[in-house]
Amino acid sequence: MRGRPAVDAAAGDEQQLAEDDELLLRRALALARRARAAGNHPFGALLADGSGAVLLEAGNEVVSARDPTAHAELLLARAAGRRYAPDVLSACSLFSSTEPCAMCAGAAYWVGIGRVVYGLAEAQLLELTGAHGENPTMRLGCRPVFGAGQRATTVLGPALVAEARAVHEGFWG
Secondary structure (H helix, E strand, C coil), X not given: CCCCCCCCCCCCCCCCCCHHHHHHHHXXXXXXXXXXXXXXXXXXXXXXXXXXXXXXXXXCCCCCCCCCCCCHHHHHHHHHHHHCCHHHHCCCEEEEEECCCHHHHHHHHHHXXXXXXXXXCHHHHHHHHCCCCCCCCCCCCHHHHHHCCCCCXXXXXXXXXXXXXXXXXXCCC
16 A cells, blocks of 8 residues: 555544453553563553454563563564464554554554554653653654554554553552
8 A cells, every 4th residue: 555544543532442442452451560560661462363362462571671672562563473474464453551652663563463452642651651761751652653654554542541551550650
């Protein structure tokens, strides 16, 4: 597909999700809690196929891997790209506890994941983290990253914001 792809442009307000999407997003939030309990930053992501079957899961490993790029979404995109064909990935959804950063959105784009559903928006995360040295949150959501590409990526979020925010409570202070 050439030209600007069709990307869901509703970025500001919390969005209502279908019941299946809510369940999968809550599972991504559970992965974020698990990452936090393991001493990592509180972020989690999963990849689901078109029927909602979970194909892959990942939690943030920035601290344990001593790698500032070991974000949950990037780890998941790398594994997905090695394991699944592009036609499979285009029908998949990435569920992320927090809006994918520019790096992670780029990774999801390059492996060809067709849909992204997230909890807490990048701007909302920035409100929580401030100028925290371990998470220099950018003022750049995933929509502009996907919008600069040549293939369509559907984006839904923010959603379940109170639940997504709760995963971060007390962590960045």
